[in-house]
Amino acid sequence: xxxxxxxxxxxxxxxxxxxxxxxxxxxxxxxxxxxxxxxxxxxxxxxxxxxxxxxxxxxxxxxxxxxxxxxxxxxxxxxxxxxxxxxxxxxxxxxxxxxxxxxxxxxxxxxxxxxxxxxxxxxxxxxxxxxxxxxxxxxxxxxxxxxxxxxxxxxxxxxxxxxxxxxxxxxxxxxxxxxxxxxxxxxxxxxxxxxxxxxxxxxxxxxxxxxxxxxxxxxxxxxxxxxxxxxxxxxxxxxxxxxxxxxxxxxxxxxxxxxxxxxxxxxxxxxxxxxxxxxxxxxxxxxxxxxxxxxxxxxxxxxxxxxxxxxxxxxxxxxxxxxxxxxxxxxxxxxxxxxxxxxx
Amino acid sequence: xxxxxxxxxxxxxxxxxxxxxxxxxxxxxxxxxxxxxxxxxxxxxxxxxxxxxxxxxxxxxxxxxxxxxxxxxxxxxxxxxxxxxxxxxxxxxxxxxxxxxxxxxxxxxxxxxxxxxxxxxxxxxxxxxxxxxxxxxxxxxxxxxxxxxxxxxxxxxxxxxxxxxxxxxxxxxxxxxxxxxxxxxxxxxxxxxxxxxxxxxxxxxxxxxxxxxxxxxxxxxxxxxxxxxxxxxxxxxxxxxxxxxxxxxxxxxxxxxxxxxxxxxxxxxxxxxxxxxxxxxxxxxxxxxxxxxxxxxxxxxxxxxxxxxxxxxxxxxxxxxxxxxxxxxxxxxxxxxxxxxxxxxxxxx
Numbered sequence: 082x083x084x085x086x087x088x089x090x091x092x093x094x095x096x097x098x099x100x101x102x103x104x105x106x107x108x109x110x111x112x113x114x115x116x117x118x119x120x121x122x123x124x125x126x127x128x129x130x131x132x133x134x135x136x137x138x139x140x141x142x143x144x145x146x147x148x149x150x151x152x153x154x155x156x157x158x159x160x161x162x163x164x165x166x167x168x169x170x171x172x173x174x175x176x177x178x179x180x181x182x183x184x185x186x187x188x189x190x191x192x193x194x195x196x197x198x199x200x201x202x203x204x205x206x207x208x209x210x211x212x213x214x215x216x217x218x219x220x221x222x223x224x225x226x227x228x229x230x231x232x233x234x235x236x237x238x239x240x241x242x243x244x245x246x247x248x249x250x251x252x253x254x255x256x257x258x259x260x261x262x263x264x265x266x267x268x269x270x271x272x273x274x275x276x277x278x279x280x281x282x283x284x285x286x287x288x289x290x291x292x293x294x295x296x297x298x299x300x301x302x303x304x305x306x307x308x309x310x311x312x313x314x315x316x317x318x319x320x321x322x323x324x325x326x327x328x329x330x331x332x333x334x335x336x337x338x339x340x341x342x343x344x345x346x347x348x349x350x351x352x353x354x355x356x357x358x359x360x361x362x363x364x365x366x367x368x369x370x371x372x373x374x375x376x377x378x379x380x381x382x383x384x385x386x387x388x389x390x391x392x393x394x395x396x397x398x399x400x401x402x403x404x405x406x407x408x409x410x411x412x413x414x415x416x417x418x419x420x421x422x423x424x425x
Numbered sequence: 426x427x428x429x430x431x432x433x434x435x436x437x438x439x440x441x442x443x444x445x446x447x448x449x450x451x452x453x454x455x456x457x458x459x460x461x462x463x464x465x466x467x468x469x470x471x472x473x474x475x476x477x478x479x480x481x482x483x484x485x486x487x488x489x490x491x492x493x494x495x496x497x498x499x500x501x502x503x504x505x506x507x508x509x510x511x512x513x514x515x516x517x518x519x520x521x522x523x524x525x526x527x528x529x530x531x532x533x534x535x536x537x538x539x540x541x542x543x544x545x546x547x548x549x550x551x552x553x554x555x556x557x558x559x560x561x562x563x564x565x566x567x568x569x570x571x572x573x574x575x576x577x578x579x580x581x582x583x584x585x586x587x588x589x590x591x592x593x594x595x596x597x598x599x600x601x602x603x604x605x606x607x608x609x610x611x612x613x614x615x616x617x618x619x620x621x622x623x624x625x626x627x628x629x630x631x632x633x634x635x636x637x638x639x640x641x642x643x644x645x646x647x648x649x650x651x652x653x654x655x656x657x658x659x660x661x662x663x664x665x666x667x668x669x670x671x672x673x674x675x676x677x678x679x680x681x682x683x684x685x686x687x688x689x690x691x692x693x694x695x696x697x698x699x700x701x702x703x704x705x706x707x708x709x710x711x712x713x714x715x716x717x718x719x720x721x722x723x724x725x726x727x728x729x730x731x732x733x734x735x736x737x738x739x740x741x742x743x744x745x746x747x748x749x750x751x752x753x754x755x756x757x758x759x760x761x762x763x764x765x766x767x768x769x770x771x772x773x774x
Contacts, residue, residue, distance in 0.1 A: 131672050132671075133668050133671065152671075153672050154671050154672070154673070154674045154675055155674075156672075158672055160668070162665045163665075166663065166665035167666075168666060168683075168687075169687075169688065179670070179683075180673040180674050183674030184674060225673070
């Protein structure tokens with residue numbers, strides 16, 4: 082087990098910069114998720130941690146020691162790949178035992194069975210990977226990554242090849258296993274739900290740079306940047322150029338962010354015309370035309386009360402508005418206030 | 426709406442299916458006759474011909490038994506749906522065929538043409554010691570040399586093609602694309618066009634009249650194609666597996682041997698079989714790279730049996746041909762399914 086630190090990490094490819102000045106400190110035993118759209122540099126960061134890629138500059142520290150030049154095989158890092166990368170020519174047991182072939186392990190067999198028990202695949206040990214379902218392969222990959230008691234567990238989109246139900250149970254399962262072992266874990270994902278449900282902290286990346294590091298609540302309630310605000314939350318946040326005729330705002334405000342679920346129906350509020358209604362099961366998402374512009378609005382009901390062209394009045398708490406300046410940075414401690422003119 | 430007679434439609438579909446299958450079998454039978462007949466003829470000649478002359482009557486008599494047998498099995502296969510019944514019918518037809526062959530041509534068969542296998546001085550016995558300077562070898566010498574040429578060139582081809590294919594598949598290096606295109610361009614020119622330069626090179630190097638000459642030349646000629654094939658197989662092995670092995674503690678070399686190589690086993694076998702067969706049947710370069718009778722391989726042995734020394738003892742020529750065919754045939758049959766995979770190597774994931 083180890084604490085990990087990245088200092089000004091950078092990776093240039095021939096034509097582009099994949100990772101740009103990434104610095105973060107990860108505590109021993111912490112579960113960090115790296116979240117971002119594809120091509121944001123999150124997998125590159127992961128592979129640099131694993132030692133598969135060499136950083137162009139910057140330092141990778143394990144427990145305060147620089148490991149940039151340590152080969153992948155000597156870093157004692159376990160990886161679970163998106164494709165699971167099981168060795169097709171070996172049985173499940175041989176797969177799990179594979180890492181022990183390179184370090185002296187006296188109780189390899191016992192440990193393999195312990196791992197198999199941990200991930201609940203004891204009855205599959207004799208099978209070939211091709212005879213397993215996706216979820217079972219996932220568990221084998223996890224057991225193989227954990228058998229050498231790694232300093233660091235790296236998960237690269239581990240759930241994206243599973244169907245929705247299995248994903249839900251594996252999310253909890255992976256969380257349970259990493260907690261039980263207390264292993265420092267870094268999860269790379271493009272799925273915000275995966276990141277926010279599993280991780281202690283989430284590091285949101287875009288175009289090779291860190292946008293924000295924080296808990297799920299930080300990212301949702303206090304997004305540092307326009308990108309984070311837009312990326313976190315489903316359905317996505319309303320980002321609108323503010324109209325100063327109906328809103329009173331600080332001068333430097335360039336974009337107004339308002340979550341669909343921050344809006345609510347009220348007797349006193351701005352007039353809104355329903356444009357469309359999309360039932361989503363537990364709730365319905367509506368698009369409404371308001372003095373602020375077209376807004377997404379969540380109606381918390383399975384049986385929508387409104388139909389297109391209905392008129393209603395909407396309001397929101399001033400504290401729920403998030404303001405961004407021209408550079409896309411959040412303006413801290415500032416909120417928008419609806420003016421009287423909006424109620425007309 | 427008119428009533429549809431489903432039973433009648435079903436009967437019609439069944440009839441069509443039977444007719445289609447029958448037509449297919451008849452067509453395939455006719456197409457395969459010109460392919461199979463010469464081989465069959467050679468086998469028949471080798472077991473039946475006596476000093477020189479060839480009795481085609483024996484072939485036709487054998488065919489008169491075999492053709493009805495094949496047709497009978499075709500009918501049995503069509504009419505009997507159950508596998509046990511088919512096997513039973515097949516066994517019965519086989520027994521009848523054996524009996525028919527025994528009765529029709531059995532008396533004509535003998536092993537005398539195969540005496541070259543045990544008689545080291547066959548040619549000298551027939552033509553006197555003066556033939557070919559008294560150097561005409563025992564067939565097992567030629568067999569051993571052929572085996573040596575085929576095996577050595579195969580081992581070298583497979584080794585080099587595997588390592589080169591892996592490197593080209595996995596690494597970016599200056600001139601990689603040029604190298605790949607070069608491999609294809611080389612395939613455009615037939616190696617026989619290079620016979621004279623190759624002869625000169627081998628002469629200057631001092632390998633003329635040694636088996637090392639044809640072994641090296643065959644390896645060099647076969648490599649471009651084999652490298653290309655192996656590259657295709659390695660391309661199909663995902664990167665993840667290799668990275669995973671290295672994160673698990675393997676060195677790159679260990680990852681290659683323990684994880685990547687087992688995945689391209691079909692490719693190794695396919696390339697190995699092809700390499701062996703081309704080495705086994707090589708004639709042009711083994712002939713070109715010797716100036717006398719410094720070494721004999723099976724192809725030159727067969728050639729001299731057919732043309733130079735023996736005149737027209739077709740029985741002996743046929744027997745040597747059959748003997749020459751057997752290793753390739755066995756190898757091919759054993760590894761057939763890997764050879765068909767070869768074309769898939771580049772495509773499948």
